[in-house]
Amino acid sequence: MSHDHHTHEHGHSHAPLVSTANERVVLTGFVLTAGFMLVEVVGGVLSGSLALIADAGHMLTDAAALLLAWVGFRIGRRASDARRTFGYMRFEVLAGLVNAITLFALVIWIVWEAIQRLRSPGEVLAGPMLAVAVVGLLVNCLVFWILHRGDQSHVNIKGATVHVLGDLLGSVAAIIAALVIHFTGWMPIDPILSVLVCLLILRSAWALLRSAFDILMEAVxxxxxxxxxxxxxxxxxxxxxxxxxxxxxxxxxxxxxxxxxxxxxxxxxxxxxxxxxxxxxxxxxxxxxxxxxxxxxxxAQCALERQDSEDAHTHDHAHHHDHDHPHDTPQASGPAR
Structure with a gap:
C-alpha cells in the first residue's frame, strides 16, 4: 500500500534577492568603461594606432555587456505573477549567455584583425599610444576592483568581470606593444600580443558559457x-x-x-x-x-491506517443502521376480555 503525501513550503519568496549593491557596481563599471572608450577612440585616431581603436571596440563590447548585466538585474527584480511564478530571475542567466557569446565573437574578430595587421602593419605613434594605454590600464583596474566588490556568484557579475579582465590585459598588451615599437620600431608585436590575450579571454569565456548553459539546462x-x-x-x-x-x-x-x-x-x-x-x-x-x-x-503504519479506516467505516455503518431501523418498542396489552 502506498500513501501519497505532498507538501510544499511557502515560507519564502520566489522573488530574486538582487542586491542594489550589485546594480550599483555594474552601473559604475559601465559609466567608467563607456567614458574611457570615447577617450581611446580619440587617442587611436590622433596616434594612428589601430590597436587603440581595436581596443576601443573591445571596450564598446564590454560597456554593452555591463549595460546588459545592469538591465538584467533591474528586470530580475520584477515581482512574480500568475504566468511567471519565479518572476524574471532567468533573465540574468540569458544576459550571462549573451555575454559569453559576445566574448567568443570578440576573440574571432581580434584574431582576424591580428592576421590582417601582420600582413600589412601600419605606422603607429608610440608616445600617444603609450599614454592612452596607461590611462586605460588604470581605468580597467578601477572597474575590475569595483566589480569584485559585487557578488561573484552571479553569472552577470562573472560575465562583466571577464570582459573587464580582458580589457585590463589588453591595456597591458598595448603598453608593452607601445614600448617595443618606441624602442625597436617592430610593429608586429601589437597583433602578436593581441592573440595571446585572446587565448586568456577564450578560457574564461568557455567557463562562463558552460555555467550559463548548465543553469538553462537545469543541471545539478x-x-x-x-x-x-x-x-x-x-x-x-x-x-x-x-x-x-x-x-x-x-x-x-x-x-x-x-x-x-x-x-x-x-x-x-x-x-x-x-x-x-x-x-x-x-x-x-x-x-x-x-x-x-x-x-x-x-x-505496519499502512495496516494501522487501514484498520482505523475500517473501524471508522464499521462505526458509521452501525450508526447509519440504527437510524434506518429503530428498535421496536413493546406495547402494553390489556387483559383479555
Missing part, C-alpha cells in the same frame, strides 16, 4: 552531489528510511531548488519529518526551495 549545481545529499538526509534526519527521485537545479545564480520522494521509517510522521528534511537541505546544501513528497509508508 557543481557544488552539490546527489549521492552525498541522499546520504546526508538519510543519516541526519530521524524517520527517513529512503530518499529517491532527487532533482536539484538552479533557477538562476544562487537560487537552488529541489524535488524528492521520501520513504518514512516505522512510526515516523510526515508532519514532523518533512520540515526537518527541508531544514537539512537548506543548512547543508543552501537549497532554499524544496518540494518533498512522501510516496510510501511502512507496512
Amino acid at each position: 549545481p557543481p557544488d552539490i552531489d546527489i549521492a552525498v545529499l541522499q546520504d546526508h538526509v538519510r543519516d541526519n534526519v530521524p524517520g527517513v528510511a529512503a530518499i529517491d527521485h532527487v532533482h536539484v537545479w538552479s533557477i538562476t545564480s544562487g537560487k537552488v531548488l529541489a524535488t524528492l520522494e521520501l520513504t518514512l521509517a516505522e512510526g515516523a510522521q510526515p508532519a514532523q519529518v518533512v520540515p526537518e528534511v527541508k531544514r537539512a537541505l537548506a543548512e547543508r546544501f543552501a537549497i532554499g526551495h524544496a518540494t518533498v513528497e512522501v510516496v510510501h509508508m511502512p507496512q
Whole structure:
C-alpha cells in the first residue's frame, strides 16, 4: 500500500534577492568603461594606432555587456505573477549567455584583425599610444576592483568581470606593444600580443558559457552531489528510511531548488519529518526551495491506517443502521376480555 503525501513550503519568496549593491557596481563599471572608450577612440585616431581603436571596440563590447548585466538585474527584480511564478530571475542567466557569446565573437574578430595587421602593419605613434594605454590600464583596474566588490556568484557579475579582465590585459598588451615599437620600431608585436590575450579571454569565456548553459539546462549545481545529499538526509534526519527521485537545479545564480520522494521509517510522521528534511537541505546544501513528497509508508503504519479506516467505516455503518431501523418498542396489552 502506498500513501501519497505532498507538501510544499511557502515560507519564502520566489522573488530574486538582487542586491542594489550589485546594480550599483555594474552601473559604475559601465559609466567608467563607456567614458574611457570615447577617450581611446580619440587617442587611436590622433596616434594612428589601430590597436587603440581595436581596443576601443573591445571596450564598446564590454560597456554593452555591463549595460546588459545592469538591465538584467533591474528586470530580475520584477515581482512574480500568475504566468511567471519565479518572476524574471532567468533573465540574468540569458544576459550571462549573451555575454559569453559576445566574448567568443570578440576573440574571432581580434584574431582576424591580428592576421590582417601582420600582413600589412601600419605606422603607429608610440608616445600617444603609450599614454592612452596607461590611462586605460588604470581605468580597467578601477572597474575590475569595483566589480569584485559585487557578488561573484552571479553569472552577470562573472560575465562583466571577464570582459573587464580582458580589457585590463589588453591595456597591458598595448603598453608593452607601445614600448617595443618606441624602442625597436617592430610593429608586429601589437597583433602578436593581441592573440595571446585572446587565448586568456577564450578560457574564461568557455567557463562562463558552460555555467550559463548548465543553469538553462537545469543541471545539478557543481557544488552539490546527489549521492552525498541522499546520504546526508538519510543519516541526519530521524524517520527517513529512503530518499529517491532527487532533482536539484538552479533557477538562476544562487537560487537552488529541489524535488524528492521520501520513504518514512516505522512510526515516523510526515508532519514532523518533512520540515526537518527541508531544514537539512537548506543548512547543508543552501537549497532554499524544496518540494518533498512522501510516496510510501511502512507496512505496519499502512495496516494501522487501514484498520482505523475500517473501524471508522464499521462505526458509521452501525450508526447509519440504527437510524434506518429503530428498535421496536413493546406495547402494553390489556387483559383479555
